[in-house]
Amino acid sequence: MNEPHIRATRGLRAHLFSPVVAGLLAAAIALPCAAQPAGSTVPLAPMEQLAPTTPDTRAATGAIGTRLQALYPSTRFGAINPTPWPGVFEVTMGANLAYVDGSGQYFLFGHLYDMKAQRDLTAERKDTFARIDFDALPLSDAMKEVRGNGARVLAIFSDPDCPYCQKLEADIRNLTNVTIYTFLMPLVSLHPAAHSKAVSVWCATDRTAAWHAMMWRGESVPQADCPHPVDRNVALGERLGINGTPTLIALDGRMLPGAASKEQIEAWLMRSAVSAQGGAKAEVMPR
Numbered sequence: 001m002n003e004p005h006i007r008a009t010r011g012l013r014a015h016l017f018s019p020v021v022a023g024l025l026a027a028a029i030a031l032p033c034a035a036q037p038a039g040s041t042v043p044l045a046p047m048e049q050l051a052p053t054t055p056d057t058r059a060a061t062g063a064i065g066t067r068l069q070a071l072y073p074s075t076r077f078g079a080i081n082p083t084p085w086p087g088v089f090e091v092t093m094g095a096n097l098a099y100v101d102g103s104g105q106y107f108l109f110g111h112l113y114d115m116k117a118q119r120d121l122t123a124e125r126k127d128t129f130a131r132i133d134f135d136a137l138p139l140s141d142a143m144k145e146v147r148g149n150g151a152r153v154l155a156i157f158s159d160p161d162c163p164y165c166q167k168l169e170a171d172i173r174n175l176t177n178v179t180i181y182t183f184l185m186p187l188v189s190l191h192p193a194a195h196s197k198a199v200s201v202w203c204a205t206d207r208t209a210a211w212h213a214m215m216w217r218g219e220s221v222p223q224a225d226c227p228h229p230v231d232r233n234v235a236l237g238e239r240l241g242i243n244g245t246p247t248l249i250a251l252d253g254r255m256l257p258g259a260a261s262k263e264q265i266e267a268w269l270m271r272s273a274v275s276a277q278g279g280a281k282a283e284v285m286p287r
Helices: 019-028 055-071 121-126 163-171 194-203 207-217 230-240 262-278
Strands: 080-082 088-093 096-101 143-147 152-158 178-184 247-250 255-257
Touching: 055 080, 055 088, 096 121, 143 207, 152 163, 152 262, 163 207, 178 194, 178 230, 194 207, 194 230, 247 262
Parallel strands: 152 178
Antiparallel strands: 080 088, 088 096, 143 178, 152 247, 247 255
16 A cells, blocks of 8 residues: 555644654555544554453553653554564554554554464454444535446545545556445645645536546546535545545445555455444444
């Protein structure tokens, strides 16, 4: 995946470590670096089934939490949990999930696997983040595109001038049997012209065709104006804690920030289907 474009608004600026490290992280991870607004997520539950909590582990996690805050005062840290990997802790930073050693110096952004059990522990943990109530999304404010039988459903918050959004659209061009709701969410602090482009796409006679022309082929869309939901979409993204584009939302409420590949999205949607078959009930993020 590629890093999404990050909103640069009041209270949502990224402050991760030093500028050098922040640059390295931006190239390595696919999640927004900006902290989520207070109340937009809930802390991850402890990894008790994988790394049982003991007095020693509680003391160690408390110590690493204090150390991290002292070392990186500009970074907002969330839950810290022990992992099955001795001496390595799971730490959340807004929407980021990372692993850190006891010194607080070394961070790993990636996936932690249990090869014996053939489990992607990081993917499982990310799926326990608070979810969005998909049914509460104002879908009438989104462009709707049905491909094939349209059985799989997802929403995408996208900016017409965001290069990662353009990459995502190119990668999922051949994604089939899906219904896509695209919420136009221009990040004008990064792309001053994006708002007018988003409005022009919405006001086009064929919105989907205009969107594809712009995102797939780099064509200009004739400027137009009409009643539109663009400003409402921006406000909606802020309420949901969506700080960057593109951000995908599955029917079960899971969020996937960044320009994921078609293969990654296929696997992500499959987890949604498996969850539905198993009758799992997602914890829904309040709006």
